[in-house]
Amino acid sequence: MADITNVEATLNAGETFSFSAGAASQTFEFGVPDEKLIVLVKNEDTSGTDSAAEPATVTFEAGDFIQSGYGDIAVAVTDTNPLAVVELESGVVKDADGEVTVTVTDADGSEFTGTEANVKIAVIELE
Numbered sequence: 001m002a003d004i005t006n007v008e009a010t011l012n013a014g015e016t017f018s019f020s021a022g023a024a025s026q027t028f029e030f031g032v033p034d035e036k037l038i039v040l041v042k043n044e045d046t047s048g049t050d051s052a053a054e055p056a057t058v059t060f061e062a063g064d065f066i067q068s069g070y071g072d073i074a075v076a077v078t079d080t081n082p083l084a085v086v087e088l089e090s091g092v093v094k095d096a097d098g099e100v101t102v103t104v105t106d107a108d109g110s111e112f113t114g115t116e117a118n119v120k121i122a123v124i125e126l127e
Helices: 066-070
Strands: 007-009 025-029 037-043 056-060 073-077 083-087 099-106 119-126
Touching (some): 025 119, 037 073, 056 083, 073 083
Parallel strands (some): 007 119
Antiparallel strands (some): 025 099, 037 083, 037 119, 056 073, 056 099
């Protein structure tokens, strides 16, 4: 079962949602056409000494299909750019179970543990 629950958004209607807390490794379902799924990332980790967002990298791991040869997709979410919108192509990141694995690492590349990073992720399915 996926760790992140996708939000279903309806055309011409507003949708409220909550971000899921980021983790060292988690998954979400990719069961819609490519152009119908976007991922929002928000870095609220202010554990540094200057209370600015600590740099984090959100990585969407390569999947099981032929396009996985493109490799992982990594997005840096920093104090100067604390928000990101990511459009993914399923053939690059989806595994055979229809899931995408997401990892969150800190500035030196080591994985965060638990949800202390305060990096938030929302997966939006557009209808």
